[in-house]
Amino acid sequence: MASHIASAEPMQQYLQEARKYDYLTPDQERDLAIRWRDRQDRAALDRLVGSHLRLVFKMARGYSGYGLPLSDLIAEGNVGVMQAAQKFDPDKGFRFATYASWWIRASIQEYVLHNWSLVKIGTTGAQKKLFFSLRRLKARMQDLENGDLTPEAVESIATELNVPQAEVVEMNRRLGMDRSLNATLAEEGDSEWQDLLADDRPDQEASLAEAEERQRRQQFLKLGLGVLDDRERQILVARRLREEPLTLEELSQRFHVSRERVRQLEVRAFEKVQRAVVASAKEQKIAAADKGRELARA
Known part of the structure; x- marks a missing residue:
């Protein structure tokens, strides 16, 4: 729905699109979520997601201080809200905005980390x-x-x-x-930048969403490790995934190769895993974006 709008149209048009959707009452929200979950009602999904486009915009602006295009941040947030809609369970009793916020934040943060040149991939x-x-x-x-x-x-x-x-x-x-x-977002407004910063304190719903995201990342890691041969996998696990990594010397003795060879194998293994994980994540994002475009045409 909104992915192509955010990337190809001015922000004003995105906001105009967002304002077409009324805020939902809890009962309306639950009804829409059930219709989508049980009957795959695309009209219900469109209204459920559309009513939260303003939330995406607000959260995306909270990350605009990292020097990345706001349209890209919003596009990533749109992917997050679509993922949330796919997984949301209305029977658990909490609001969709609470649940979706975690997915929006996770999607935007992942994009920021992957594109911020000063933050290396693989940070703790x-x-x-x-x-x-x-x-x-x-x-x-x-x-x-x-x-x-x-x-x-x-x-x-x-x-x-x-x-x-x-x-x-x-x-x-x-x-x-x-x-x-403390700077205001606009000359005519009274909202400050700090008002839009993401609050990382977890609540019950965010903890549930985080557990699901952790499972997704574990699946990515399992997929990545699957592209390695046995020696590469052992070296990568010993050097990158243990709480107390083994030294190059220890691994050189185990595999009867030089320390430099161990280092080369570690780098090669990490690059192979990284390529596999990025490719899988990209496929998921493309699938989510395609769903959004289908909704726009529906």
Whole structure:
């Protein structure tokens, strides 16, 4: 529905499209979700998703400080809301917006991480959390000035996110923080940038969605490992997936090759897994986008 709108048309037209859909009452939302789940009623899906396009726009703007086109962020958010609609269970008793928010956020964050040149692929969960939480934590501490953080602020953020203080300093410098979080979104508005920052505190519904997303990522990893031969798989697991990775020396003795050969095999294995995972993820996104276009034509 909205994927092609967000990428090919101006933002104003996207918002005009979003405003065509009224906000739903809980009963209306549940009825639409049941009609889609039980009867694959495309009109119901169109209205359920369409009524949350404004949520996609709001969440996407919260990530526009990373230097990526807003239209692309919205397109990724649209993929997320479509994924949420496919998995939403109205019988669990919570609102679709609560459930969809996690999928929208996850889709946008994945896109940001894959396109942010200063954040390497393969960062830990704590580093990713730091990447997306630094602005919010600085706003809470009212430390919004450009430049380095105070030692006290660095220590506080590092402790809360369980990352080394050096990573906090480095990430702060990378992001630049060239926009005050108290700046308004528009001259005529009173909403501030910090109002749109994603809140990473989990609730019950988000935890459920996160578990489903974790399962999806595990499936991706299993698929990726499946393209490796036995030696490559053992090396990659030992070097990248263990809590305490084995050294090159230990693996060189196990496989009777040089340490440099082990390193080469590790790099090759990681690249093969990465290509397999990216290809699979891209196929899923294309499928979700195709569903959106089908809805637009329906």
